[in-house]
Amino acid sequence: MSNLTGQHLIDGQWKRGNSPATFNGVNPATGEALQPPIGEAGGAEVDAAAKAATAAFEQTLDLPPRWQADLLEAIAAKIMDLGDALLERGEAETALPRPRLTGERARTTNQLKMFASIVRDGSWVDATIDTADPKREPMPRPDIRRMLRPRGPVAVFGASNFPFAFGAVGGDTASALAAGCAVIVKGHPSHPGTSEMFAQAVLAAIEDRKLPAGLFALLQGRSHELSGALVKHPDIAAVGFTGSLKAGRALFDLAASRPTPIPVYAEMGSLNPLFVLPGAMKEKAGAIAAGLSGSVLLGGGQFCTKPGLIFTIGDDQAFVAALAQKLLAAPVMTMLNRGLRESFGKQIGALASTAGVKALARSESTGNAGTRASLFETDAATWQREHKLHEEAFGPAALVVHCRDLDEALACVDHLEGSLTGTVHLADADKSIAPRLLRHLESKVGRVIVNGYPTGVEVNNAIVHGGPYPATTDAGTTSVGSAAVRRFVRLIAYQDMPDHLLPPALQNANPLGIERLINSKRTRDAVV
């Protein structure tokens, strides 16, 4: 199952594209080119995949409900069937250590199973029924029933930093399939072999379940033209993206300028500010420095939720010294790919060269040999003034911003752009100031964390992995957790539809046994 072709998966077939161009995966630890060469898809492959996705999508509308659950569970099993070969290829393409990839594989299969359980429960379609009243004056009241239905084929752009959990069959793909959408993945060029293996697993699951082959496609490539062609294709109904602000915004702009605009749900990383209040500083500076350094270093600092900005209030010398020591003592890290390593180097250089910023520890990038962690410090006024201190340095680095008092910290919050997370460390002694800070902070973030760290995102019903722009393109959504499915659906109502013509979720007898809102009461009862 692990023989790689370097081809694209289109309508259930591995296909060489029209273009003779190829590229290779690269081992970031050694610089070695990995085999086989990978084809570059273009407009013709996009069109073929989109047509197959549309045909498959239409076929699925006639399948028995909950077919998605069977598929998602089958994919999870097929991923495990890939065995160590998946971990080996993942490690070769990303330099992520084996235990991390093993854990990430578990997260990937668990989230597939979570979406399967959401589909099986069935209540996620938000079935809502207002029954008729023939006697209402001046006009009889019709029977109206609504539910969520899939939007159609979805384009997914995976992330480089989670080659499994946000890769070809990561959270966006899982939630789009759960919604009942067909998916076309544009594989990340940083781990093409890994993407192909995941696509093999999906194909095997689709074949086992005898589902339409066009339900899932993988297109490989590095060109902007490929991404653009996919987002502009008229059959694509929505886009899920995880990556940089620049790339995410470009796709968003393309989608908005289509004759028929479509939503782009882009998660574009963030600064993830963390505040240490004076009482917490006094009580547990050492523990926070230890926990925080672990969060900054996790995954080589290449997490969307890495705490990159640390605001302190008042005396913080021992804390900053302890944090610097932890980061200096960290081992050399190999970054995910050359592009990230180089842009991290530039960001670090920009930080170091800003007047008013002091390097407490500074990364020395040494080519393939790896990257060291960095820590910088500055004062609140400098941070507020210097725009380049508001850009994400994607890698093992953080900037401490010293605030004199709460007011200065609050002013800093007001200068923050949108972030995925915001963290506050507080102790009993902070109880008079904590509410104000939390109130300001929550307007800027999708998740507020108290006395913890933002890395390590739970996958459950309550999680929000989202936030105001530029963290994402829509703060009304999340890309992690069961609510992620809500991105890929639309609303539809049926008025006075004969019962047997309604989707099962809305039929009187409630054959699926789901929770529904009937005349403003939530129930699993039938309509009587």
Add this chain to the structure above:
Amino acid sequence: MSNLTGQHLIDGQWKRGNSPATFNGVNPATGEALQPPIGEAGGAEVDAAAKAATAAFEQTLDLPPRWQADLLEAIAAKIMDLGDALLERGEAETALPRPRLTGERARTTNQLKMFASIVRDGSWVDATIDTADPKREPMPRPDIRRMLRPRGPVAVFGASNFPFAFGAVGGDTASALAAGCAVIVKGHPSHPGTSEMFAQAVLAAIEDRKLPAGLFALLQGRSHELSGALVKHPDIAAVGFTGSLKAGRALFDLAASRPTPIPVYAEMGSLNPLFVLPGAMKEKAGAIAAGLSGSVLLGGGQFCTKPGLIFTIGDDQAFVAALAQKLLAAPVMTMLNRGLRESFGKQIGALASTAGVKALARSESTGNAGTRASLFETDAATWQREHKLHEEAFGPAALVVHCRDLDEALACVDHLEGSLTGTVHLADADKSIAPRLLRHLESKVGRVIVNGYPTGVEVNNAIVHGGPYPATTDAGTTSVGSAAVRRFVRLIAYQDMPDHLLPPALQNANPLGIERLINSKRTRDAVV
């Protein structure tokens, strides 16, 4: 309370804007200019209103929960306090008959009360709690709780055709206030006096409830610059719009191109195809012709849900003759304003001049004296080919498209753009073909209606007044019914937040008594 100033309502004050320019409301029945002259707001007024809205919004975050319910109910009462003066001004500005406006006032106050009841129930915030598990391996599981929170100040662009129910305090304003957002209304220039009276009612309610004055603003004007300045203002977090495709798309494009993009929820009207299947035609052609003509003529055909395209299959001569007779017999109608009258005239002219289209009844616009209803017919091939037959004719007109058989009707469905509604008349004899037609049709619309008519939109939990582009800019939303509130909120999660710092909706004790999803179970119980 009904003395009109022609001024803008900004931060609780009636203010003349910087610009000396004014315009007048016009009585569409007489062409008479109505007093007083109305000021033209510009960038300075937008900025003042937006700053006041932001300040007010921030203040409301500290109010006890459910303050919105009291406000919405107070507004409904203050609207009734406007008394006959509101109906008189509405009639003068729109030529809509008194009984229609009386009914629309009831709908307006009822929808305010519906949103108040949603807020009082409190479950709309979708409170979701996943509790901690300190013993989980390899890492303890944190406590995570999420809910919906207001996005911030919302800009509302009301419609000309529902001066009350989608005017200054119509569905968009009501749902945005219910969400907890401040609202800035750009009043429709077609009924500025009516808008001012509604703003008076809101101001009185805000003052009675001692709420922040900036919660609601009204800016009057006719310029594109005003609309643009409002949508581009950095403090505006979302936009609600009802109107034409051209205007809605222009605002959508502006919002998408902002440094920080914001969502525009635009409802832009549609063709609302209606199909009469052969069995229904045989059984009840006369009744359908009668019902359909009523739906086409309702409100002078100036409804977003007017059925503008009628597809028949096979023999339809008696039906078409009956429909033409009903429309020819309809009284002369005064349209809402000169702009609509003129553009309707152009559309009718374009239909009449298309080769292959036959006029069965044709509108003769006679200036203020009014407009007559029109009916055209064509064949499926002509309709599929001629793009101008796919444009909405906003007014009392419809086009019958004769299909030879089901396949031709299905091909027509596939040529449809997105619509708010799609209607099918069917009888027992149609049961073999109805499912296929309904399946095709539902992919193109937000609401499917069987054996009914699309006009007369219910305001309840199940309604969907939305649909694929170009009916709206986001098929995942509705602008009518309780689900409309979902447009104006964002997601936020709290991780390990001390109970007393959580919003009441998420606190352990469930002090609001709302329905919550706790560890995947829906309950009103406390967290134990």
